[in-house]
Amino acid sequence: MSLTRQLIAALRDSLGSSAPMAPAPKLTPVPAPPARVYTPSHEHSAFAAEAARHTTALVGIGHVGTRYATDVVLQFQAELAVAHAAVGAELPVEWAEAHGFVGVATQVTSHREFLLRPDLGRRLDDASAAIVRARCKQQIDVQIVVADGLSAVACMQTGKVLHDAVARACEARGLSVGTPVAARFARVWLEDEIGQITRAKVAMILLGERPGLGTGDGLSAYVVFDPKIGNTDGDRNMISNIHARGIAPEDAAQRLAAFAAAMIEQRTSGVTLDLARLGGNTRGYRAPQVRQKLVNA
Amino acid sequence: MILEPITPTVLSVRRLQNADPALIASYGGDPARHTALGLVTCDQDDAMYVALDEATKHAPIDVIFAKSFYAGAAHASGRLSGEILGVIAAADPAAIEAALEALLRCLAHDACFYDADGKRGVTVFPHVIASLGEYLSREAGLAAGEPMAYLVAPPLEATVGLDAALKAATVRAVRITPPPTETNFACAWLTGSLDACEAAAVAYAAAVVDVAAAPKYK
Numbered sequence: 001m002s003l004t005r006q007l008i009a010a011l012r013d014s015l016g017s018s019a020p021m022a023p024a025p026k027l028t029p030v031p032a033p034p035a036r037v038y039t040p041s042h043e044h045s046a047f048a049a050e051a052a053r054h055t056t057a058l059v060g061i062g063h064v065g066t067r068y069a070t071d072v073v074l075q076f077q078a079e080l081a082v083a084h085a086a087v088g089a090e091l092p093v094e095w096a097e098a099h100g101f102v103g104v105a106t107q108v109t110s111h112r113e114f115l116l117r118p119d120l121g122r123r124l125d126d127a128s129a130a131i132v133r134a135r136c137k138q139q140i141d142v143q144i145v146v147a148d149g150l151s152a153v154a155c156m157q158t159g160k161v162l163h164d165a166v167a168r169a170c171e172a173r174g175l176s177v178g179t180p181v182a183a184r185f186a187r188v189w190l191e192d193e194i195g196q197i198t199r200a201k202v203a204m205i206l207l208g209e210r211p212g213l214g215t216g217d218g219l220s221a222y223v224v225f226d227p228k229i230g231n232t233d234g235d236r237n238m239i240s241n242i243h244a245r246g247i248a249p250e251d252a253a254q255r256l257a258a259f260a261a262a263m264i265e266q267r268t269s270g271v272t273l274d275l276a277r278l279g280g281n282t283r284g285y286r287a288p289q290v291r292q293k294l295v296n297a
Numbered sequence: 298m299i300l301e302p303i304t305p306t307v308l309s310v311r312r313l314q315n316a317d318p319a320l321i322a323s324y325g326g327d328p329a330r331h332t333a334l335g336l337v338t339c340d341q342d343d344a345m346y347v348a349l350d351e352a353t354k355h356a357p358i359d360v361i362f363a364k365s366f367y368a369g370a371a372h373a374s375g376r377l378s379g380e381i382l383g384v385i386a387a388a389d390p391a392a393i394e395a396a397l398e399a400l401l402r403c404l405a406h407d408a409c410f411y412d413a414d415g416k417r418g419v420t421v422f423p424h425v426i427a428s429l430g431e432y433l434s435r436e437a438g439l440a441a442g443e444p445m446a447y448l449v450a451p452p453l454e455a456t457v458g459l460d461a462a463l464k465a466a467t468v469r470a471v472r473i474t475p476p477p478t479e480t481n482f483a484c485a486w487l488t489g490s491l492d493a494c495e496a497a498a499v500a501y502a503a504a505v506v507d508v509a510a511a512p513k514y515k
Contacts, residue, residue: 002407004424004498005302011499012300015506022301024406030310030397 038065054288056214071295078294079214086208086216087115091148091155091184099160101146101182102135104128104194108185121187123229124194132181132197141175142260143200143227147186151208154217155182158249162206162219162242165253173261175202188222188236195227202260202269203227209240214292218243221252223259225269235270237263245289299506301412303420305341305404309377310397312336314390324384326361331386334361335393339404340370342381342480343422343449346433347408348400349383353430355399358387360432369480380480411502413454414509421458422449422482423502425494437471437486445471446487446494450505452476453512455483458504465500466493 001009001024009021043049043060052060061072068076090111096103105128107120114121124132136143144166146159159182167177178198183190188205195203202225209220219242224235237259242252262278263269312335313320318328326334335358339345342365349360362384366373370380385400387393413419424447426433434441446468450458455476463470468489476483487497 003427003495004407007425007495007499008300008302008411008423008502011502011506015299015503017299024302025304027402027405030401032394 036065038067040064040069056212056289056291058213074295075291075293076213082214082216082294083211086151086153086211089152091152091182093184095156096182096184099182101163101180102131104131104181104183106183106185106187106190111185114185118187121185122189122193124183124190128183129193129197132194136179136181136194136198137176139199140178141201141264142170143178143181143191143195143198143203144170145181145183145186145191145194145203145205145207147183147190147205147207149186149188149207149220150210151216151218154208154219154243157217158219158243159206159208162221162249162252165249166204166206166221166256169253169257170260173257175257175260175264188220188233189231191222191224192227192229192231195224196229200227201225202263204256204260206242214294215241215243215245218246219249219252221256223256223263223269225263225267225273233270237269237273241289245292299412299415300502301415303341303410303412303417305339305344305409306379307401307404308338308340308379310335310337310401312390312393312397316386321361321386324362324386326359326384326386330388331359331361333387333390333393335385335387335397335400337383337385337397337400338377338379339381339383340373340379341404341408341410341422342366342369343424343447343482343484344404344408344410345381345383347424347426347447348403349385350426350430350433351403351407352385352396352400353432354428356387356392356395357389358385358392358396360384361386363432365479367479369482410449413450413502413505419451419454419505419509421454421502421505422447423458423498423505424448425491425498427491437488439471439488443488444491444494446485446498446501448485448487448498448501449482450501452481452483454505454508455485457508458501459483459485461504462487462497462501466496468493468497 042062048060105125107123107125108114146163148155170177191203191205204223206221209218220240222236222238239252258278314333316334321328321331349363365381385396410420410422413421426445428442429445468487471486471488474484
């Protein structure tokens with residue numbers, strides 16, 4: 001019985017009414033509106049279907065009524081979760097030394113600060129600069145830096161493999177490779193400072209890239225000639241999507257070594273580097289990426 | 298038999314799953330946020346206002362339109378018009394369904410006028426809302442969750458009743474609407490602690506019953 005009905009029933013009693021208050025009527029259900037069931041409508045456009053075979057982007061996914069199909073939505077949410085997890089992961093401090101790298105840190109003090117302050121992730125802290133000065137080989141051709149970037153997951157999965165492949169590929173071309181360095185909370189431009197300290201001709205940073213949908217494990221590589229603080233993105237050449245479903249680490253290593261050799265030969269990098277003189281194996285055909293099914297709906 | 302509940306009669310319930318934006322805008326909604334509407338008419342306007350407020354507690358809906366009709370249900374424009382049209386709006390038809398269910402339950406089991414003279418010649422609406430929803434709290438300028446006594450009676454009965462209610466407990470008048478209103482009743486919204494609101498509502502109902510029993514020369 002509702003609050004007001006209880007109050008009024010008590011008032012009735014006190015006013016001398018002996019009969020109980022009439023009960024509230026039974027609730028008659030309101031008939032629900034006729035249910036409208038929408039059947040999934042698959043993509044009809046041949047163009048969209050063809051485009052979907054060449055990308056993991058959400059094209060040619062059909063619709064149900066005016067909405068996405070459930071499996072599409074669940075897959076999207078699962079892929080977004082993978083990306084969130086990758087951005088949220090941290091590279092353990094001991095990872096570098098455990099895998100044979102010289103471990104260095106940037107001026108960032110926490111993961112949150114790392115995400116909010118890209119400028120701090122581009123500079124070594126004083127202790128790390130001293131470590132690089134003391135422990136790393138100087139005046140080499142190629143200084144390779146492995147870093148967490150925006151996906152520590154990717155760094156931990158393929159960072160070591162890619163580093164070793166790149167180092168082998170560079171040495172095969174007769175380039176001297178510096179002491180392997182692994183940086184924590186690092187941004188791309190950190191390669192400038194490390195390369196400047198080791199006086200390398202070419203600096204290369206291999207770091208976890210900002211995750212896309214379903215790819216939390218992608219690495220990017222940025223290569224720069226004459227590394228020095230103050231270089232811009234226009235001075236760099238890069239390869240992205242280095243992961244199992246994208247560019248295989250072995251292929252990427254060949255291309256990166258070709259970049260390094262061409263930079264030393266042409267004495268420049270970035271937009272002024274003549275890619276036409278790079279040779280044939282740097283731009284091979286890559287099969288379209290296939291979307292991984294994360295959810296069974 | 299005095300103070301017998303007079304259950305409101307729900308006269309029509311319809312939905313518009315995807316209403317025209319011009320219609321939504323002209324009824325006070327926001328076409329950017331609202332697509333689905335629920336429409337209800339009923340023969341007791343004040344019970345409907347309370348039920349609309351109750352519905353806002355059960356689903357993410359907005360009460361975009363609720364107006365009493367002139368001269369009340371006895372002089373309605375049609376057999377489905379009643380005394381009020383309430384319009385609720387939401388982005389999702391499922392929210393409208395949940396809100397309608399709560400609204401109709403409130404009309405059937407909670408909010409209603411009471412017979413103050415045993416002949417339905419004088420009726421009183423001494424309703425206590427323990428926890429205000431989004432709609433009436435906005436109308437009253439109170440915070441959602443506060444208690445409120447929603448008191449309605451015919452003109453003179455309401456005047457005597459309101460005086461008794463204000464003196465019965467530590468309550469504050471949020472809004473007093475003297476007669477005539479659309480339906481020619483008089484209305485008052487009081488707030489205070491829940492106990493105070495209850496005491497005020499009981500004193501209001503008792504005063505209306507008293508006037509109905511002895512209308513002259515007391």
